[in-house]
Amino acid sequence: MAKPTISKKPPRLVRARHVVQAAFLAVWLGPFGLRLHYVCGPVFHCYACPLASFACPIGVLANFCALGVAPLIALGTILLAGALVGGFICGWVCPFGLVQDLMAKFPVPKLRLPVRAGYMRYAVLVGLVLVVPYLYGESHPLFICRVCPAGAMEAGLPAAGQALAAGESVWSGMSTVKWVILGLFVVAALVKYRPWCTLFCPLGAMLGLFNRAAVLRLKVDDRKCIACGACRKACRIGLEPHRQLRDPLCIRCMECTRCDAVGVTTAFSRDADTEGEDDADAAAS
Amino acid sequence: MAERGATRRRMILPAVLILAGAVGLVYGFAFHEVAVHPKPEPPKAEDAAPPTGVPPEVLPPDEEPIFSPDVLFGGGSAEVPDLTAAPEPPAEPNIFRESRVVKEVTIGGLERLPSGSIMLTYGPNEAPPKTCPT
Numbered sequence: 001m002a003k004p005t006i007s008k009k010p011p012r013l014v015r016a017r018h019v020v021q022a023a024f025l026a027v028w029l030g031p032f033g034l035r036l037h038y039v040c041g042p043v044f045h046c047y048a049c050p051l052a053s054f055a056c057p058i059g060v061l062a063n064f065c066a067l068g069v070a071p072l073i074a075l076g077t078i079l080l081a082g083a084l085v086g087g088f089i090c091g092w093v094c095p096f097g098l099v100q101d102l103m104a105k106f107p108v109p110k111l112r113l114p115v116r117a118g119y120m121r122y123a124v125l126v127g128l129v130l131v132v133p134y135l136y137g138e139s140h141p142l143f144i145c146r147v148c149p150a151g152a153m154e155a156g157l158p159a160a161g162q163a164l165a166a167g168e169s170v171w172s173g174m175s176t177v178k179w180v181i182l183g184l185f186v187v188a189a190l191v192k193y194r195p196w197c198t199l200f201c202p203l204g205a206m207l208g209l210f211n212r213a214a215v216l217r218l219k220v221d222d223r224k225c226i227a228c229g230a231c232r233k234a235c236r237i238g239l240e241p242h243r244q245l246r247d248p249l250c251i252r253c254m255e256c257t258r259c260d261a262v263g264v265t266t267a268f269s270r271d272a273d274t275e276g277e278d279d280a281d282a283a284a285s
Numbered sequence: 286m287a288e289r290g291a292t293r294r295r296m297i298l299p300a301v302l303i304l305a306g307a308v309g310l311v312y313g314f315a316f317h318e319v320a321v322h323p324k325p326e327p328p329k330a331e332d333a334a335p336p337t338g339v340p341p342e343v344l345p346p347d348e349e350p351i352f353s354p355d356v357l358f359g360g361g362s363a364e365v366p367d368l369t370a371a372p373e374p375p376a377e378p379n380i381f382r383e384s385r386v387v388k389e390v391t392i393g394g395l396e397r398l399p400s401g402s403i404m405l406t407y408g409p410n411e412a413p414p415k416t417c418p419t
Contacts, residue, residue, distance in 0.1 A: 037391045038384035047391040055391050063390035067397050072317050073383055076309025083302030137397060213298040267295045 004224040004261040013254040013264070017091060021098040028053055028095045040074045042081035043094040044196075044203045046148065048155035058129055058203050059151075062144045066133040082207045086214030090197055090204050091252040096150045097197055103189035111192045115238040118198050118249040121205035129202045141177075149185035149196060152178040193236045197251055208248030215267045218245040218252070224261035231256040313383045320378035321386070321395065322404045324411075378402070 028045050030053035037047055041054030057074040064071035081089055090097055104110070128144040137143075145151055152174065160173030171179075188195035197204050211217070220242050231241040234255040239247050241256035256262045381389070389395045389405070393414045396406050407413050 038388040040387065055387050060387055060390060063395075064386075067319075067386075067390070067395060067403050068401065069319050069383075069386065069403070070317070072309045072313030073387055076306045076311075076313055078306075079302055079309060080306030083299050083306055138393075210302070213302060215299045215303075267299050268292060270292060 003226060004221075004228075004230070004259045006230045007258045007260070011254065011257045013257050017254055018101070020092050021095075021101070024093050025095055025098070040077040042077050042089055042203075042207075044096045044150050044201060045094075046145075046151040046154040048151060048159075050155075050158050052154070056150075058148075059145050062129045062133045063138060065130050066138045066143070068134070078203070078206055082210030083214060085216045086210035086212075086252070087204070087208050087248075087250050088214075088216055088252045089207050090201075091254070094197075094203075096154075097194065097251070099153065100189050100194045100196060103186070104193045106190050108190050112238055113192065113199070115249060118237075120199050121201055121208075124200050125202035125205045144202070146175075146177070147181060149181050152182040152185070156182065194251070198237060198249065204251065205248070208250065211248055211250055211252075212246045217265060217267065218250075218256075219263055219265040219269075220245060221261045221263065225259075230259045231262055234258045317383040318380045319383060319386050319403065321381045321389075322378045322398075322402050324405045324408045326408070 024043075028041060028043060029049075029051040031051070034053045036053055037055045039054050040057040040060055042057065044058065045052055045054070045056055047055045047059055055074075057077055060074040061071050064074065085092075124144070128142055128147065132140050132142045133144070138145075140146075156174035156178045160170040163173035164170050174182075185196065192198075218241070225242050227242060229240075232239070235241055236253060236255055237249055237251065239250055241250075241262055244250070245262075257264075386395065394406055395403055397403055
């Protein structure tokens with residue numbers, strides 16, 4: 001069996017990821033005045049941001065629950081994007097993920113929390129996006145948009161800036177709760193890698209479920225993998241990529257591809273079956 | 286042959302999900318409609334029903350006034366018009382496509398009434414809210 005090669009420098013896919021993230025900013029931030037707020041983008045980007053091109057699917061989902069209307073456009077967008085690329089949206093496309101990636105570059109020791117803390121995302125999805133809006137409406141303090149750090153950063157900060165420019169207090173541009181949430185988020189993003197994505201993001205919670213079924217997926221070359229744990233050390237989420245490539249918590253950051261036994265494939269490829277299934281799953285099948 | 290069968294099986298679930306997403310999007314944009322009531326005009330002050338009943342009694346100076354509807358508006362059969370209650374929406378709603386509803390929620394332009402109806406939060410002669418109120 002050939003031994004895998006472990007790369008010390010960022011692999012090609014990680015470098016490509018940063019380029020793609022930056023390029024997609026031009027789509028989400030509509031520099032040419034593109035305002036298509038009747039369409040949902042498949043990313044976590046507040047539609048109250050002055051430059052937002054599309055509507056946030058989570059905000060739309062929550063508001064539609066508050067109105068009692070079926071959110072077909074938002075759900076269709078999430079289904080289509082998830083079925084095509086799954087968690088790649090989180091790692092390669094989402095602008096709020098890019099903000100957290102940039103903040104993680106500060107040389108501050110990073111906390112590592114238990115991986116299963118990521119299932120809090122489903123509590124946020126069910127509680128703050130679906131149940132609270134449906135039962136209590138948009139004015140409830142726990143309505144997702146009222147506690148969302150993306151809204152605080154992308155919409156609240158510009159609003160506070162506008163208030164300041166107009167000679168008013170910055171507090172009139174954004175509520176105190178949002179200022180506190182923004183402050184907590186900034187601290188968290190410095191001391192933990194992607195805290196929103198890994199612990200709270202309801203959109204990531206949905207897209208991660210498609211990691212099992214998306215057209216674009218990761219694979220492990222069983223002929224090279226020797227279960228040395230190098231991919232586990234590289235994984236910034238705390239997963240074991242050689243066994244958990246389809247885990248819903250994986251954001252496809254591609255750090256595990258430092259080992260050349262891990263790569264990208266599609267559902268059409270013949271080698272897509274080598275996806276690092278859990279040993280228990282393999283034994284059961 | 287076995288590989289081809291495995292490849293086909295692997296493609297079924299993504300294909301079904303992609304189809305479901307596409308159908309949801311097409312139906313949402315092209316066919317899904319929502320009834321939205323326009324914001325009714327608020328009642329003018331002169332149109333409000335005047336209070337009925339006898340004028341309030343003049344109380345002795347050493348007694349505390351009791352500001353109850355019975356004192357202000359007379360006998361128990363008098364009704365106090367509640368001018369702060371939201372006026373009921375008119376009978377005929379407008380039909381909005383779902384894409385229009387998506388756009389309206391991004392600016393806080395819709396609200397759900399206790400009756401379950403959906404109403405615009407701004408009138409035809411008013412500027413729409415600039416950003417989502419949250």
